Amino acid sequence: MKMTIKYFGMIAETAEKSEEILDLKSGFSVQDLKDLQVQKYKIADPEAVQIAVNQDLNSNLDLKEGDEVAFLPPFSGG
């Protein structure tokens, strides 16, 4: 199942991209995807990173073909 992954803040910097399309095997959960990307891009402090699926930060969602998944770290600047 193909989906669009978006990265924000520092994650976009470590991934060196703000968006990419991934083809994942079916049954992949949000947590599986997070674990995979955390390892791939060495995302710091993964516990603090929030995941939105189709612009929804509710964490209990399943992934399906065509979803848009966002990786959101906390920011603190002002």
Add this chain to the structure above:
Amino acid sequence: MRYDRQITLDEVGVSGQEKLSKASVLIIGVGGLGCPAAQYLVGAGVGKIGLMDHDKVSISNLHRQVLYSESDIGKSKALVAQEKLQQLNSEIEIVAIEEALSIENAEKLFRQYDIILDGTDNFETKYLINDACILADKPWVYASIYKNEGQLSVFNYQGGPSYRCLFPKTTRQNVSCEATGVLGVVPGIFGMLQAMEILKIVLGAGNVLSGKLKLSNLLNGSEQILKLQKREEEIEKIKENGIIPVIIECKISDDSKLYLDIREIFEQPRITSEKVIQIPMSDLDERLWEIPKKKEVFVFCQSGKRSKKVVDLLKAEYGFENLKNVEGGIDTIISNS
């Protein structure tokens, strides 16, 4: 008339202007976000505005905190802002609070205002604002910046989600605009968006950004609004236990060296390492014996200024020849991974 151009709007009118004149807003941090927010809220005639900042104006603030002038360098931000903003509007009450927000003063202070505006640049204070707003039952308007990106939301508004609902797990990666770099326009825009949310709340107009998080990247023009989930347990734990202090811990990037941390114990981030001797400047007199004299010791504080004084003093008065100041303070020695 001063407010004619906004009273003409259906959303404002004479009754809306009346609401604004009776409203009160506390701005925490009069910096990149707080300055523009304050300017427009003062202009709009919000009746009472508190300006809280314990910092002083520095030259590197001026590119984004355009309320201040070169002649203000070294002066209290809260006092300078109060004086300048009072010139913009003498009909409203502006209160300068030259203190840092703390667990001790937050809730009591928040009870004196209707809405809190977060103009801070660190996670500790954001969680503190969140918790105190839950206890004092006040909405707060949040914004944070990372380089060209910003986040915006209204928390604790009419039973809506809180900051802990968005980020239940705290992070040690405190990154201020000083550390990452930022174009002044970015906090400028977000500060004004915060002011707009406040006007909407006071006027009861439009859609308040509660239960949602707005993300904008001003460099590539992309924008998203994410739906937020309320986590009751994150709100209940504050109501039951009170404010939960956030302690940010960091590691030293080069722990082959020996360090002396002379910051007071409330200053963050804290360093967890055996290679760091922690003696707050206020205790130095009694604890000098703890500092080794034979090994090289790197002395640091938040910015490098106090530690320089300490190094010079200990060298001149007590013969410590082995001390070196960490120029630029703690940010230059902590590890980012």
